[in-house]
Structures are given as structure tokens and as C-alpha cells.
Amino acid sequence: MEQVKNGDTVRVHYHGKLNDGTTFDSSEGREPLEFEVGSGNVIAGFDSGVTGMQVGEKKTINIPVDEAYGQKQDDLLMEFPLDRFPADMQPEVGMQLNMSNGAGQNFPVVIREVREDSVVLDANHPLAGEELTFDLELVEIKGGKSPLIIMP
Incomplete structure (x- = not known):
């Protein structure tokens, strides 16, 4: 079965929690989050967390501060x-x-x-200094960008 790789566009349902169990964001009741893996559109730990997942797979990932929003400055x-x-x-x-x-x-x-x-x-990000936990469900892998074909 196909696994998520860098460059794929994916759709993911998620539930984000702080260490104390408080929910800070969730896709529940909304469309899944769609993004290109490795493009920098989501935090690094989220990118690496979905890499290797298969459609329908569910898992929980823990993202350390430095792979989330960084330390408070x-x-x-x-x-x-x-x-x-x-x-x-x-x-x-x-x-x-x-x-x-x-x-x-x-x-x-x-x-x-x-x-x-x-x-x-x-002016720090509200989640700076926080370790994050996400419950993930991979809904779809749309594939990567089409390769550029140069014709003579």
C-alpha cells in the first residue's frame, strides 16, 4: 500500500493537545487539513509524523518544542x-x-x-515553548507535484 513521502499532498484529520490534555486545535467537524509534505506549510514535527503513513492509518505523535513552534524568545x-x-x-x-x-x-x-x-x-507564537501531541488519521494521499517535462 502507498505510504506518504516528501512532496505528496495529503489530507489528514487531527486532534492537537498540550501535555495537560487540553485541546488547542482539531479538524473535527471540518474538512481534513490538506498540505504538501515537506513544503514548510506545517510544523516540522507534523511533516515527519505523517511521513510513512498509509490511507486509513491512525496514530498519535508527540512533537518536541523544537519541532513545533520553538522556545519562547x-x-x-x-x-x-x-x-x-x-x-x-x-x-x-x-x-x-x-x-x-x-x-x-x-x-x-x-x-x-x-x-x-x-x-x-x-509576540511569541501562543504555542511557543509547548510540546504538542496529535492524534492523526490519514484520509488521502493525492500524490506529489507533476514532474516538469521539457519537450524539444
């Missing part, structure tokens, strides 16, 4: 003046916001601490 914590927030906004710990950098790129941040004159914002 202190340089992604930033202090932001409270007076730069809109007057009608009351910042609270855990509040999720979107910021933009000087190049016009938007990125999500979470308020980690509210101080007297400032707030501490965290």
Missing part, C-alpha cells in the same frame, strides 16, 4: 506605553491584539502584564 517581549492605546481601550492581561511594524506587516501579540504607564506585549 525573550526578545519578542516588548514594553509599550499605555498612552499609545486608544483612550476607550482598557488593556487586560491575556487580551490579544494585532500590531504592525514599520514595514506595514501585521502580527499578533498578547498582553502579558499591565503596568502603571505601560503594558508588556508578547
Whole structure:
């Protein structure tokens, strides 16, 4: 039977959990996740976890921090003046916001601490520093990209 290999496009149902058993994402009730294995569209541990699976196969994989979203980085914590927030906004710990950098790129941040004159914002991925567990079911292997054929 065909097994998933690098370059294949696959469809996978998944249930992602943290070490304490908390669900952080699931495809339940939705279409399976479709992606090309090895393309960098999913975290490295997910790519390697589906490699070698066969259609209909179910398995559980554990993804260490470094193959998931990496370690939390202190340089992604930033202090932001409270007076730069809109007057009608009351910042609270855990509040999720979107910021933009000087190049016009938007990125999500979470308020980690509210101080007297400032707030501490965290731009780390919400799952940074976490080991992840996924229950997987391979639904389909669509095959890889068609090879380029050059005709004279």
C-alpha cells in the first residue's frame, strides 16, 4: 500500500493537545487539513509524523518544542506605553491584539502584564515553548507535484 513521502499532498484529520490534555486545535467537524509534505506549510514535527503513513492509518505523535513552534524568545517581549492605546481601550492581561511594524506587516501579540504607564506585549507564537501531541488519521494521499517535462 502507498505510504506518504516528501512532496505528496495529503489530507489528514487531527486532534492537537498540550501535555495537560487540553485541546488547542482539531479538524473535527471540518474538512481534513490538506498540505504538501515537506513544503514548510506545517510544523516540522507534523511533516515527519505523517511521513510513512498509509490511507486509513491512525496514530498519535508527540512533537518536541523544537519541532513545533520553538522556545519562547525573550526578545519578542516588548514594553509599550499605555498612552499609545486608544483612550476607550482598557488593556487586560491575556487580551490579544494585532500590531504592525514599520514595514506595514501585521502580527499578533498578547498582553502579558499591565503596568502603571505601560503594558508588556508578547509576540511569541501562543504555542511557543509547548510540546504538542496529535492524534492523526490519514484520509488521502493525492500524490506529489507533476514532474516538469521539457519537450524539444
